[in-house]
Amino acid sequence: MVTSLSRRGQLNTEIGRLERMLEIRAVEESIQTLYNDGHVRGSTHLANGQEAVSVGIASVLRPTDVVTCTYRGHAAALALGVTPEGVLGEICGRVIGCSGGIGGSMHLMDASVGLMPTFAIVGAGLPVAAGVALAAKLKKNDSVALTIFGDGSTNIGAFHETLNMASIFKLPVIFVIENNLYGEYTRINLSTPIEDLADRADSYAMRKEIVDGQDVDAVIKAIQSAVDFARAGNGPSLIEAKTYRYSGHSRSDPATYRTPGELDEWKKRDPLDITANKLIAKGTLSQADLEKMKLDIAARVTKAIETVLESDGPDLSTLMQHVSEKG
Amino acid sequence: MTVMRTRQAVIEALSDEMESDPNVFLMGEDIGSGGPFKATEGLIEKFGESRVIDTPISEMAFLGAGVGAAAMGMRPVVEMMFIEFIGVALDQLTTQGAFFRYLSRGAYQVPLTIRAAAGAGMGFGCQHSQILDQWFRGNAGISLVIPSNPQSMYGLLRSAIRSNDPVVILEHKGLYGERGEVITGEAGIVPIGQARKVTEGSDVTIVAIGSTVLTAKAALDSQSEWSAEIIDLQTLIPWDKSSVMKSVAKTGRLVVVEESSYSGGWGAEICSEVVSKLWGQLKSPPHRITSPDAPIPYAQELEKRYLPSSVYVVAQINELLKTGKSPAAWWEGAK
Numbered sequence: 001m002v003t004s005l006s007r008r009g010q011l012n013t014e015i016g017r018l019e020r021m022l023e024i025r026a027v028e029e030s031i032q033t034l035y036n037d038g039h040v041r042g043s044t045h046l047a048n049g050q051e052a053v054s055v056g057i058a059s060v061l062r063p064t065d066v067v068t069c070t071y072r073g074h075a076a077a078l079a080l081g082v083t084p085e086g087v088l089g090e091i092c093g094r095v096i097g098c099s100g101g102i103g104g105s106m107h108l109m110d111a112s113v114g115l116m117p118t119f120a121i122v123g124a125g126l127p128v129a130a131g132v133a134l135a136a137k138l139k140k141n142d143s144v145a146l147t148i149f150g151d152g153s154t155n156i157g158a159f160h161e162t163l164n165m166a167s168i169f170k171l172p173v174i175f176v177i178e179n180n181l182y183g184e185y186t187r188i189n190l191s192t193p194i195e196d197l198a199d200r201a202d203s204y205a206m207r208k209e210i211v212d213g214q215d216v217d218a219v220i221k222a223i224q225s226a227v228d229f230a231r232a233g234n235g236p237s238l239i240e241a242k243t244y245r246y247s248g249h250s251r252s253d254p255a256t257y258r259t260p261g262e263l264d265e266w267k268k269r270d271p272l273d274i275t276a277n278k279l280i281a282k283g284t285l286s287q288a289d290l291e292k293m294k295l296d297i298a299a300r301v302t303k304a305i306e307t308v309l310e311s312d313g314p315d316l317s318t319l320m321q322h323v324s325e326k327g
Numbered sequence: 328m329t330v331m332r333t334r335q336a337v338i339e340a341l342s343d344e345m346e347s348d349p350n351v352f353l354m355g356e357d358i359g360s361g362g363p364f365k366a367t368e369g370l371i372e373k374f375g376e377s378r379v380i381d382t383p384i385s386e387m388a389f390l391g392a393g394v395g396a397a398a399m400g401m402r403p404v405v406e407m408m409f410i411e412f413i414g415v416a417l418d419q420l421t422t423q424g425a426f427f428r429y430l431s432r433g434a435y436q437v438p439l440t441i442r443a444a445a446g447a448g449m450g451f452g453c454q455h456s457q458i459l460d461q462w463f464r465g466n467a468g469i470s471l472v473i474p475s476n477p478q479s480m481y482g483l484l485r486s487a488i489r490s491n492d493p494v495v496i497l498e499h500k501g502l503y504g505e506r507g508e509v510i511t512g513e514a515g516i517v518p519i520g521q522a523r524k525v526t527e528g529s530d531v532t533i534v535a536i537g538s539t540v541l542t543a544k545a546a547l548d549s550q551s552e553w554s555a556e557i558i559d560l561q562t563l564i565p566w567d568k569s570s571v572m573k574s575v576a577k578t579g580r581l582v583v584v585e586e587s588s589y590s591g592g593w594g595a596e597i598c599s600e601v602v603s604k605l606w607g608q609l610k611s612p613p614h615r616i617t618s619p620d621a622p623i624p625y626a627q628e629l630e631k632r633y634l635p636s637s638v639y640v641v642a643q644i645n646e647l648l649k650t651g652k653s654p655a656a657w658w659e660g661a662k
Contacts, residue, residue: 066399068395099430099431099432100432102429103430109434109435111435116398117426117427119423121423124391124418124419126391127387127389127390127391128394128419128423130395131391131394131396131399131403132395132399133395134392134401135399135400135401138377138396138401139401157415161385161386161388162388162391164385164388165382165389321432321433322428322431322433323428323429323467323468324467325428325491
């Protein structure tokens with residue numbers, strides 16, 4: 001039986017990582033259709049173009065490590081192991097969803113692979129990740145916490161307070177900025193006076209690294225060194241992954257604010273193409289293999305959508321469940 | 328049974344829970360030195376720096392860290408030196424920690440205690456004197472308790488730490504120096520959600536919490552015209568409906584004494600519930616005695632007037648009993 005945990009294991013190979021990135025793209029691309037057909041409510045925040053960051057992170061972490069992530073979390077959830085049924089089911093508000101249909105697109109979770117319910121308030125996941133790391137330190141185990149957030153989060157108080165505190169407490173936490181150049185509708189240079197957000201680490205005497213977020217191998221290398229550093233008791237790191245989102249901020253954003261040609265330039269460095277081309281160049285994968293892989297994934301996602309649409313919405317009784325321990 | 332001050336009851340409760348559960352730890356600003364109210368005095372010497380953690384002045388970071396550590400099975404007790412300080416960090420409790428259990432379908436729970444000094448009367452001015460229970464009422468997933476004496480401080484704090492959900496405990500700073508007898512150990516634990524009957528009486532039920540329990544008692548003791556059943560709610564979220572209903576069903580009259588603004592005060596909910604459930608059995612309209620809708624002034628005479636005094640409570644209840652109507656508040660028509 002496929003579980004989140006068994007899917008996590010599939011990231012152990014280069015092929016498995018490529019497959020997962022292709023799957024994330026296919027799942028996210030299916031959401032618009034589901035929306036048009038009336039199955040998706042509220043908002044969704046796509047991460048297409050950023051797949052290599054999530055898959056790189058999930059390839060390094062142990063399932064016992066804990067991740068806090070933003071509302072742009074479909075990619076992270078799938079990368080960490082949540083099934084397409086779990087993610088799409090949640091987005092469609094079905095009982096089969098990873099939070100039983102209670103959370104929606106912005107609140108994906110799976111404790112079996114260390115994904116806390118994703119955070120829909122900018123910056124909110126950082127202090128919580130520091131607390132997870134503090135617990136690991138107090139319990140004297142070698143787990144780490146990793147928090148994924150956008151460039152926009154680097155201007156909120158939670159970011160600065162948490163980096164400072166994590167640094168003085170030497171907490172085993174890895175802060176990963178997905179710098180996709182836009183905080184909601186605003187380009188980063190209009191909201192932030194520095195080019196490299198990783199430089200913010202200097203104020204907190206924290207280890208930092210800038211990484212090409214389109215190259216899964218580069219992401220893996222950077223995350224691995226930060227994780228090793230944290231597990232060894234040396235404290236936190238700030239990693240800035242330079243990446244790009246192909247979609248607007250949320251479903252309602254057509255992203256008309258982009259510089260002309262910018263999207264096309266970034267698509268030339270598509271993370272899926274970069275990895276596929278590397279594997280083809282090495283001879284690990286043929287073009288025919290790749291085409292078959294894409295077809296298989298498309299079929300799996302189609303099947304997942306069928307399963308989701310056959311699934312019921314949560315029962316009325318679940319509305320009052322888990323509000324507190326007593327009810 | 329030992330006689331101790333309320334602030335010592337805080338220390339005793341923390342110490343006893345830390346001894347009985349290695350997952351309990353404290354976090355906050357200057358708690359190692361005991362803080363401005365000496366409510367954590369001596370604990371760093373006893374339990375060390377890994378369990379009594381002094382933080383930077385970064386409420387959002389350390390409150391959120393409390394949420395994260397709690398979700399991992401620790402039992403953090405986070406101190407907000409003054410309850411107003413939680414204003415810069417509220418998201419971490421009300422929007423994040425309070426909803427983790429719900430969003431994760433029970434996979435993550437947040438056994439987090441938040442202690443904070445609250446309340447007026449000590450000359451701390453409007454930014455260090457509020458109760459602010461209204462910031463938490465109506466927020467699913469959180470409990471809120473307000474002790475009124477050393478025993479309930481000890482007993483409620485131990486219950487808060489043992490709770491598997493976030494609990495806010497508002498420690499009235501005017502009570503830290505009050506002495507009282509305290510039963511420690513398991514027998515001294517006060518359950519969350521249970522009111523305490525302070526006095527038996529037949530003319531009126533007075534519902535109070537925290538400092539106003541003392542005000543109500545002083546009012547009752549200062550006259551001999553009427554008797555009152557004083558109910559110390561102890562827990563505001565969730566409040567003990569059955570104890571209040573039982574008492575008001577007996578006395579037929581309800582007076583609520585609140586130390587905070589009239590508008591949006593917790594007493595409005597008590598009155599509403601009583602009217603709905605006991606309509607037809609009431610001898611007079613339920614009445615609220617509160618502070619005015621104003622920030623808390625510094626000058627002593629004004630601050631004293633801001634708080635409902637025992638003299639004012641007596642005058643209000645006398646008028647209620649005499650006229651059968653809800654008396655006007657002192658500030659009404661005073662402009």
